[in-house]
Amino acid sequence: MDPHTFTYSIVVPVYNSVGVVGTTVDRIVETFEAANLSYELVLVNDGSKDGSWEVIAQKARNNPRVVALNLLQNYGQHNANLAGLRESTGDYVITMDDDGQNPADQALVLIDEAMTGKDVVFGRFERKQHAGYRQLGSKMIGMINRRVFAQPPDLVVSNFRILRRDVVDRICASRTAYPYMTGQALMYSSNRSNVLVRHEARQVGKSSYNIAKILKLVLTILFSYSLFPLRLAALAGFAIAGVSFLLGVAYFIRALFVDSPVEGWTTIVVLLSIFNGVTIALLSMLGEYVVRTLNAVSAHDTYHVLDRVKV
Template identity: 45%
Template sequence: MKESPPPEISIVIPVYRSASILPETLAQLDAFFHAHPMKFEIVLVNDGSPDDSWEVLKQLKQGRDEIIIVDLIRNFGQHSAMMCGLKLSRGKFVVTMDDDLQNPPSEIIHLIDKINEGHDVVFGRFQQKQHGLIRRVGSKIVGWLNRKLFNKPRDLTLTNFRIIRRDIVDAVCKFRTNAPYLPGLLLMTGKSFANVDVVHHPRFEGESNYTVLVIAKLIWRLVFNYSAFPLRLLCGFGLLISLFAFLFGCYVIIKHFTFGIEQPGWTTLVVLISFFQGVTLVVLSAMGEYLVRILNDVSGPRAYLIRQVL
């Protein structure tokens, strides 16, 4: 059977604790595409949501071929769910957005207009953020890490409301990692990035899923999966210990020949143990850095597991 031509736009939305919001989200997306006719598809990925989100998705899917719903076997996290949606999407351009209507579907047209100027990725830049304090603080920390780890330009604002060219989506999906971080992968893959101002609404209903624990897990993923910073820190620590051992050894040797020492061999034992403990840390750190690089190269695509696709 011949496959139908790809749609112009794919909308990818990870779903978590959003059973009551989903009907309104779909209604606003339908209103947008009614006002801006184009061939589209909507990919909704249920990320192991503990509420009735999957049942609601199945009801919304009925009779609509342009809607693709995915049920993951458990909660893998927003970035893994987003990666799943990207791999299933077929659109020439892919828009990613949250499920809480803080990114109004009516603003998608601004992303489309901007990327048609020739950019690889366009991020919505919120005119006035409506996030809570915890997420704002977390965003500051993650933003600093993005600059250090992925060379993010200082004048570029990263958000989950973005549009991506198909070739960049395909390149990102080729990364083999069980801990995807989509903004970082986009920065590593794309060349031309841009922002466009969009409206940001307060959450339509309920509370944000961005807790301290969720943000801490994201920071942990960034530091340990996309950098060798902890290993280099340990390596530096080992070098400091070796230097301290050397200086301490000089002190003990001078003391030995100046004042004498009651226990023969104590000087040699202290110096050797201190020095080689420091050297051991340096060697283990270096081996660890190579091991991380190898694991990142050969790790399989275990970022998510799908239970069902409809």
């Protein structure tokens, strides 16, 4: 397929990157202009406190191909990406970071791979320029992705990716209260691949993605997209119920042969053991149904747009 027959939307979540986001925008514009590709650049300010909004708003005023969205507060990268996806109009949507670690020219590498018929292409970094704890966090999330979203073992995912419009539409129509772009891209696509891309060191500032946010993402994935924690709790409930029942039987048999010094003590222990065990098992099962119901009805807005700048 000829890449010049399609339009492209580049979505960039922006958070506290006043010192580098202007350069990132300029490089993206230069790259797509030089390649003579039809594009739009959607910049989403995710509650920055350092003047990033003023920078991207001015970029939008100066360039009709640039759109700037200002979110009401910091909702997180995945909500910012979702806002950008819903704003986008391109046949393909590329998501990338605001810090320059995803070189703009590497977006063309993603496009070339997408032209082979893939509906999702993830950038696979030659060498990731991240701290050790972030690489460990990526491995942990990768394990969860393989379990929850059936990520193929030979597929490496990243936030630097290109999505075909039909995949984007499915993600935008999703009713989840906790967007997770990577997992949703895996859920709503069928023909994915990797392509090798560069990953450059951050030139200005430092990443706000810390261990706490990685753990929060892990918990969000587990409790929003998987029944594994509830099933584990249900299994534990049934195990406790079984042990309680056996304990009650043991005390009942003991009472037949050995007199208890306290009248009625054996009866109370047996009844409490059985009823508490059954209660735990029933609560575990009810919890699974509650989560299924919540997932079905969670359709509230997960972000709010405060300002929009487009010439």
